[in-house]
Amino acid sequence: MTKMIPPTGMKELSVTTSNGERVLKAGRDGLFEIKDPKLAKKLKQEGLGVASLGGIPRAEGYTCAECGFNSWFRKCSRCGNQNGTPERDGE
Numbered sequence: 001m002t003k004m005i006p007p008t009g010m011k012e013l014s015v016t017t018s019n020g021e022r023v024l025k026a027g028r029d030g031l032f033e034i035k036d037p038k039l040a041k042k043l044k045q046e047g048l049g050v051a052s053l054g055g056i057p058r059a060e061g062y063t064c065a066e067c068g069f070n071s072w073f074r075k076c077s078r079c080g081n082q083n084g085t086p087e088r089d090g091e
Contacts, residue, residue: 002040003051004032015039 006013006026013024013032017039024032031051034040044050062083063069064076074083 002034002037004034004040004043005049005051006030006032007047013043015043 011026015022015024017036024034026032032043032048034043040050061070061072062074062076064071064079064081064083066081067076067079069076069078071077075081076083
């Protein structure tokens with residue numbers, strides 16, 4: 001299953017599939033849940049983005065010295081620790 005990010009304000013999307021016309025509705029979170037990988041690929045080509053739940057790469061941002069949580073911000077959103085300089089690749 002892939003979650004797709006629609007343009008701002010879009011709640012429904014009509015797509016043509018091999019089985020005919022299909023209407024997709026956004027969930028409560030505003031994202032479209034797509035189960036067919038071919039349809040997800042087609043929608044990505046049409047401009048919808050793929051939602052990422054992977055977080056932040058370790059080589060970027062800040063890693064909390066207390067709990068190890070990765071964040072874009074100096075102050076850890078998990079434990080509240082104030083972190084120093086960001087990690088760089090190779091450190």
